[in-house]
Amino acid sequence: MKTTDDQTRVPPASPGPGGDATGVRPGAATRADVRNTLGHLRTEVDGRRFALKLALCALLTGIGAVLATRPHLAARVPGVILLGCMFAHAAELQHQTLHGLGFRGRRANRWAGVLLGLPMLISFSAYRATHLRHHRDLGTPANREFFDYGDQYGADRPRSRTRVGRDWLVRFSMLHHYGMFLVDAGRALRGADHPGETATTSRRIRHEHLLVVATLVALTAVSALVGSALVGWLWLAPLLLVAGPVHATVELPEHFRCETLNEDPFANTRTIRSNRLMTWFTNGNNFHVEHHLMPNLPIERLPDLHRQVRHRLLHFHPSYVDFFRTLVRR
Structure with missing residues (x-):
């Protein structure tokens, strides 16, 4: 995976069905490929969870x-x-x-x-x-x-x-x-x-x-x-x-200094994994590449999608602190 000083390499997950670490067929990188392959992640909207x-x-x-x-x-x-x-x-x-x-x-x-x-x-x-x-x-x-x-x-x-x-x-x-x-x-x-x-x-x-x-x-x-x-x-x-x-x-980090004139969400958007507190606070919006790949995926399923596509992320940070620390060092 390509990395720059604005990126942190994500270790590949264990291989899934078909031999790919994500379950996405080898070579697939487009939004349509992800949606077609991982459409099973979509579930019904859970109004009770949102009410909580x-x-x-x-x-x-x-x-x-x-x-x-x-x-x-x-x-x-x-x-x-x-x-x-x-x-x-x-x-x-x-x-x-x-x-x-x-x-x-x-x-x-x-x-x-x-x-x-x-x-x-x-x-x-x-x-x-x-x-x-x-x-x-x-x-x-x-x-x-x-x-x-x-x-x-x-x-x-x-x-x-x-x-x-x-x-x-x-x-x-x-x-x-x-x-x-x-x-x-x-x-x-x-x-x-x-x-x-x-x-x-x-x-x-x-x-x-x-x-x-x-x-x-x-x-x-x-x-x-x-x-x-x-x-x-x-x-x-x-x-x-x-x-x-x-x-x-x-x-601000969602698209900051990404390739915003590239229509590929892997290129124009950033994911920040962070911790459970920040994932709650941002309501899952830290998984922003995943959100742009499948905008209608229930928020609670974004971590599942992240596990499927994480090795393809070009703009990724393990925390918000890491993102801003990297930004300052540049």
Whole structure:
């Protein structure tokens, strides 16, 4: 397997049926080959399992909220950190609903996705439309992602240290995302359509942005009535100081400095195996090559697919720490 300083060799698995370590026939490297050979990994969507994920996220969010409203900083700071992490985790759960893999019903997926995206100012309908096009267009010049980190994929060109530092500040602060939210919220308040989307999708995007604005206004009003900075401790501080940087940390590596003009998912996407805690936190999105190979595969089956294709991975790291350590050394 080809490796570079951005890659870690994965030891081959033991041979499977047919003599190949993955169960994929020898020489197969395309998405169609993988889907045809490993289609048996697809199982029914398990709504009960997703409901348990939502319940755990809600429980941890509630604990964070209680801590963040305590009078002492020793409780508030951990509360803000926990809330921010849960905001980012909710966005990863939202990703599951985009593909209709949370619940079996389309309406249930949509409303779960709307609520999961609310803390990070993410419109479910806008994210879904953009994300599905991303799956279709990745590897072509038409590819666009919902989350804009500025220099999205880390163009390898000479830059000053000041420029490099500024680029990373923009990426981890997610300034582009918040700026786009303000633009889209303005459109929603004016009743304007969302460019490039159908009338139905535009209407849903407007409604979702209005819901976020209404929630923010309501929490601000409650804060004013009780004479407390609740909106700051329960939303703005967790969002800006924790959720944004954490979200960028786990999502930016997915395609960063991969061959993004190559339509082969093995070339344009990265997998990070990591540990069970991070696999839970990212909701399996760390197995990102696998997700792009089979986008409709239930999230719980991505580790199974990883075991089948791991020796073919070109962009792979055993942990997020290893990815960023390798990136810094470059």
